[in-house]
Amino acid sequence: MNAALATAAMQLVGTRFRLHGRDPATGLDCVGVVAEAMRRAGIAPVTPAGYRLRNASVSGLLPFARANHFEPVGAAEADVLLVMVNPVQPHLVVRTSEGFVHAHAGIGRVTYLSGTLPWPATSGWRVPSPKQAIGN
Secondary structure, three states: OOHHHHHHHHOOOOOEEOOOOEEOOOEEOHHHHHHHHHHHOOOOOOOOOOOOOOOOOOOOOHHHHHHOOOEEOOHHHOOEEEEEEEOOEEEEEEEOOOEEEEEEOOOOEEEEEEOOOOOOEEEEEEOOOHHHHHOO
């Protein structure tokens, strides 16, 4: 687990939800949570644009992982997971030592979910450290 990323994500709990949100002052969506946690962990993220909240395909989020040089790993080793909240809603979550941080549209804020995920994970990635990211 990337401890710096997890710590940074935990600092975002309580932040307002906003679709396509990239600034904690105005709100974050799931991509915004990952991007802001990366920024706070010293990694400059490349963020996608133009995706929708509901979409049957995860293709809009996969380029985000590639552009940021995320390493594909199994769900148990992942720093960031792509889960399917329902059949038409892919969602990114950040792993912490005992749970997950994610932007919850229904509650309207970034929340912490302890324990195991209630949704199936379709992809998992390890986020590069700042040194690794600079070398890419």
